[in-house]
Amino acid sequence: MTANLLDKTYNPSLFEKDIYSRTEKFFQPQSNGQPFTVLMPPPNVTGSLHVGHALNCTIQDIIVRYHRQNGYDTLWQPGMDHAGIATQMVVSRELEAQGVDVKKLSRNELIEKIWEWKAKSGGKIFEQQKSLGCSVPWSYSRFTMDEGFSKAVTEVFVKLYKDGLIFRSKRLVNWDTKFKTAISDLEIQNKEEKGTLWHINYKISGTDKYITIATTRPETMFGDTAVAVHPEDERYNEFIGKSVTIPYTNREIKIIADEQADMEKGSGCVKITPAHDHNDFIVGKRHNLEMISVIDEDGHMERNEEFVPDFLQGLYLKKARKILLEKLKDDGLLVKEEAIVHSVPYGDRSNTVIEPRLTDQWFVDAKKLAVDAIKAVEDGKIKFYPEKWENTYYDWMRNIEPWCISRQIIWGHQIPAWYGPNGEIFVEKTEEDAVEAAAKLGISKDQLRRETDVLDTWFSSGLWPFATLGWPEKTERLEKFYPTSTLVTGFDIIFFWIARMIMMSMYFMKEPPFKDIYVHALVRDEKGQKMSKSKGNVIDPMLLMDEYGADALRYTLAFLSVPGRDVKLGKDQVKISRNFITKIWNAARFLQTKEVKFNIGLSDLKPTKKLNHWILSKLKKFQSEIAQNMKDYRFDYITRNMQYFLRDVFCDFYVEAMKFQDDEETKNTAGAVFAEFLRVSHPVIPFVTDYLSSTLGISDTLVLKGIQTIKEEVLDPNAEEEVDELVESLHALRSEKQANGTESEVYVKLKNEFDNIKGELSIISAMAR
């Protein structure tokens, strides 16, 4: 193979694309080695690559490439998530922008539009991941809404229902008034806000007295079904059991004693609104109170003659509150306004205030599924890296609440349930099965109505470990690649995704979905601030790659992946990485001009010179450090190992020394060592290593070339130490020279100390000049 001369400067844009397309064919599983599987957290179909993805993908790619190089049959399972609410939102917005009135579209029309959108614009992120060098077998991609995956979702839903782990129930759920759907507890974000605690008088029936309740949400008073005071609160003892009338209505409610009322807070008297407050709901259950809804799905006051006064019906909540407060004030019923800071729940997608509402929803009995999922971690079958995340996991899993899985949107897996005319429920895999089941009860097909709700996106993502591999079919792929090996993800989705995958996998596969979970940090800007569009500090990884190359970005992200610390990404750091890669590039150029041979196997070397023994010992150490750090998921150490070996050891000393000792043995050693450095570094910086490797004639690709071993017996065990001392002496010599402008004194001292290795000493003195 004739090697081309390397360009004078390192310019990754000239070869990265080409390297990717040339090596892509090696990314799929193709050996008989031990299986090694990594599940790519499926990005949203609408997603584009942000720095968080870049970090996540870089780490996975390092792990995957390392294992692939070392003989594992490696599958990095890619795919995309349909991302229910997010996608429906994005596509609807785009359609609106094109002048389409989304509200007028039928369910099926909108679904069709979204599929069209997906075909045209979905999955842009895959191309970006290629730019980053992700060694993914793209043909294995799955989509959570593709046919097979949907089949798995149905299978799981029906089975869980029939096993009594899914149920339908009227409960208080978090209601998003923008998207008009229920959402799960996890999808709300609390925000601290300044608010007001309004003290309002309710008239005690049959007297002229008033009792004062305190509330932040006066408009919900029409849903009140009791007023609670603390049982030991002497101020109100006498009123317990009496009734009060809700202003502007004739409705009377009882004053009850309940510990929910905090004597210290507000007036000590609290209105109980079971249909619009989670705590009140519990109090309501305890006292068997009526549950009255006064807020509709859009976030307006219900048009309900019975409970809501005329002047508020149909008004948007904020407006209703304003009008009501004015009226209460005019009528002297508003007795105090207290400024407070409280946290208010917002929908994480809609960014609107979440209203608890009483609705019929589908739930997963997560408590039962959690039992085995907790055990899997307790038994050490699943390990978190860093370990501390176990606590987070346990904490949530042990206090898990029923998981609301139904969403009143259209983009997602429609729940396979059919209702009969009298509320009968038939949950079946197909419509035919439902019809058949209904027929047994004398219900005809025409009378059946299918559930229109779809499932929470995370319900399907929870099946990712096995549904991507073909489940419920017993495929070869499933057989070979399940359970998977390492899951790489950010801590923000431990509950959303990791916990659910473990629960689902334990139930359906009876064994954990993965062995290791590597939890990485979130990427922040260089000042440690969260990136956000409004702050304008979002860093686009594509721009960084354009400017410095994908390898520099990857190296940077790995370098910054210190466990338990935020990844603070700044341009400077990427530049530093690029500079380091330039160093590698220039070392290659030097070796090329020296005409070293790169293709000598490490095991064929028989070093006689101390310098060569030394570099081989250092290389061996480097290899084993990398192996250990791969095992420990210490990617920050790996980059430091690379830097130390290449710069401090190889370039600064060995290559410099080589300028005074360039015999055949040394040249062969240099070539072999450098080639090995490229192989070992390849998982982190695949593009430049592959490019150098092919240009220098080492190998067409390093994708499948594992590390080479150095025979212990050929190494002189003393050489490393001796040369290490020389290196130190060199530093001393230079330092002395810098300080005194002379080297003589130190030189003489050295000469005495290292008389036995004269050859090398002359190199040292030459280098010091």
Added chain:
RNA sequence: GGUCACAUAGCUCAGUUGGUAGAGCACCGUGUUCACAUCGCGGUGGCCACAGGUUCAAGUCCUGUUGUGACCACCA
């Protein structure tokens, strides 16, 4: 309110079983003799947040304090 992190050079951070404090950036000096100015060489710079304790020995282990952050819960 509960849990968990973190606090080391001007900045960003390493410091893996306790054993003379490290790197990069920045700064100062210096060097383009043919790999590399996207660089080399040398240097300045630290009461390791604070207070106790364990130990022959503490940046490292324990307790407390302060500060910062994250998550969970509450949120009339």
